[in-house]
Amino acid sequence: MRFLYFLCLLSLPTAVVTDSHSLWFLVTYIEGETPFPAFSVVYMLDDITVGYYNSEAKICVPRGNTTNEDEEVDLISYYLNEYYPPIVERFIGLFKNKTKGPVVHQLLTVCELPDKDDVGQMITKIAFEGSTTDEMHFIDDTLTFQGMEKVTKLHLEMFRWFHAMAYKRGKLILEKYLKKRATQRKRRVKPRVRLIQKASDSGGVRVSCLATGFYPRHINLTLLRDGQPVSDHELTGGDLLPNGDGTYQMRKSQEIRAEERQKHKYSCSAKHLSLDNKLIVTLDFDHSEPYKSVIPSVLAVLALMLVFGAAAAVWKRRHTASEENVENKNTPK
Structure with a gap:
């Protein structure tokens, strides 16, 4: 089975001291006969699932929302209907495998918003059977490609255009979700x-x-x-x-x-x-302390066992002697 991973992160969180946020898109494309839609997407704000899309319904369905998100739904639905299927199919065509039967393809892209004067970037990774085989970096409108497969200049230009378009639209969508999901994203639970x-x-x-x-x-x-x-x-x-x-x-x-x-x-x-x-x-304690503290307890238990054992032996002797005296008295002379 072959895998392509897609993930879109905006303002990639790298440090706990910064309240950064990200927008994730996990796209799955299935070749072959299965009961599942051929094309589906789960998208998230940070780690909050905010919506789901598939090629049968052709519209995004919000998840866990308490606000009106019609504008966001329309933006993402248009984006996924118009741009993602042909792009994913192009990727699959470039990195075709010979596996028979249903094959699952996924696409993973990382988009990072600029912090102050830094330049934003997007990273796309392609994997085969769980191992990364190809990687693309988009920064300052320039795309670099590293991978096992050879690609043409035309394909590189297509990838560059796709990253530029996805970065621009992703930033707009993220800003809208940050406002409408403010209560959810501000949740804090102490470790x-x-x-x-x-x-x-x-x-x-x-x-x-x-x-x-x-x-x-x-x-x-x-x-x-x-x-x-x-x-x-x-x-x-x-x-x-x-x-x-x-x-x-x-x-x-x-x-x-x-x-x-x-x-x-x-x-x-x-x-x-x-x-x-x-x-x-x-x-912070002496490693030998547990053994020191156990010794008195063990000695106390042994002492109690000896006391109870001695008491039981004395009681048994007295009880036996008492029974013998009773028998002697009742025996006819």
């Missing part, structure tokens, strides 16, 4: 941050910084050792994952030797739009 340590299969210790239940999705999560950030090449994880309630979670972990855990102080910091200040959680 719950924990610092966890547990024994690893290799005999060492895994220290993990976990943040969960936060919204929006942009967060700066850092694992610190003696107050200094642990370098990325020492860490595992770091992927942003969705929760079932619409919030997000992220985990960053480092595996260390047990003796190293006793030498360093670990902590976890989180920066998020819902927090007034940086949140810091510390894992």
Whole structure:
């Protein structure tokens, strides 16, 4: 199966300290006989689904809206009806595969709005069976192409025109949605941050910084050792994952030797739009303390077992002796 990915992001969010926003279009084109529409689109403001489109209805259907969005629906419907089907088919024609049966094609483009004096850009990625094979960058009205397939100058000019047109229209649509979906996009949920340590299969210790239940999705999560950030090449994880309630979670972990855990102080910091200040959680205790605290408890339990055991033995002897005395008295002489 072959995949082409399309995504349109405006003002691509890269830092938690900036309240940036994006407009996403995920376009799917299916070749072959299936019960699904041949062409469909899901489009989102940040991570809020704002509408759906397919080639059978030929009109956008708003999702989760409480305001009148007829103008936005008309703009996107016209855009998708007039421009997307021929462009997607051209892409598919250039990167045709030999797979038999139904084939799913998707297109992914990233559009970034300029910040102050910066120049805006759009990036399109093409993938085959989940792996990126081709990539296009559109910046300052210039398109560059890198990929496994050879394309003609005519095709490059067509791609440049498409990116210029999509960038202009996407910016207009995003500005309209930012006003009408203001309540949804301003939602804030604070993260719950924990610092966890547990024994690893290799005999060492895994220290993990976990943040969960936060919204929006942009967060700066850092694992610190003696107050200094642990370098990325020492860490595992770091992927942003969705929760079932619409919030997000992220985990960053480092595996260390047990003796190293006793030498360093670990902590976890989180920066998020819902927090007034940086949140810091510390894992700071003597690694041998748990064993020290367990010893008195174990001794106490053993002492109680000995006391109850001795009491039970005494009771049993007395009970046996009492029964023997009763038997002796009742036995005829």
